[in-house]
Amino acid sequence: MSSPKKKPAAKPEAKADAPLPPDPRQSKSRLWLTFPAPLITRPVIWELGQKFKVVFNLRQVSVGKDIGIVCLELDGARSEIRAAINWLEGLGIEVEPVEISVLES
Template identity: 45%
Template sequence: MRLSKQLKFTFRGKSIQRPLIYEVGHKFKVTTNIRKADIESDGGWVILELTGSKEEINKALDWLKEEEVRVDNVAGDIVAG
């Protein structure tokens, strides 16, 4: 079952310099959709919708946390079908 999660990612330091949203979409079987963002050269945040299986979303989130991205829930899960 595919589901969508809306999350807030906060980037600081080195994580702001890498294309992590691009990378997460290629490393894991998830689709990314930027809903809102505020990015500066030294940090910022993105409201991102991730769509995929629960397992793939969790793998993607674990990887992002390892890359020093703060991940916060924004809204409840939306079952996509």
């Protein structure tokens, strides 16, 4: 008499909300961007999101007739953030790191 076949043990399901371990190559940068007048109406932040594998978060924005100032948070691989910053500077946008977090105070 043959014994009934056993079903293979089920694999434990991965929880969708389980946090992933941090990737040391990932980085988060907060930057002040100063846009010159000719670039104020150009969708630069949208272009940045299309060109680079970074997640952006607009933290603060002030746009006038002659200047635009944006506090932007970038999250992604360090190499992608560096490339995005170089691209912004190549367009003529001033990029400076946020020194203190007045936005979180």
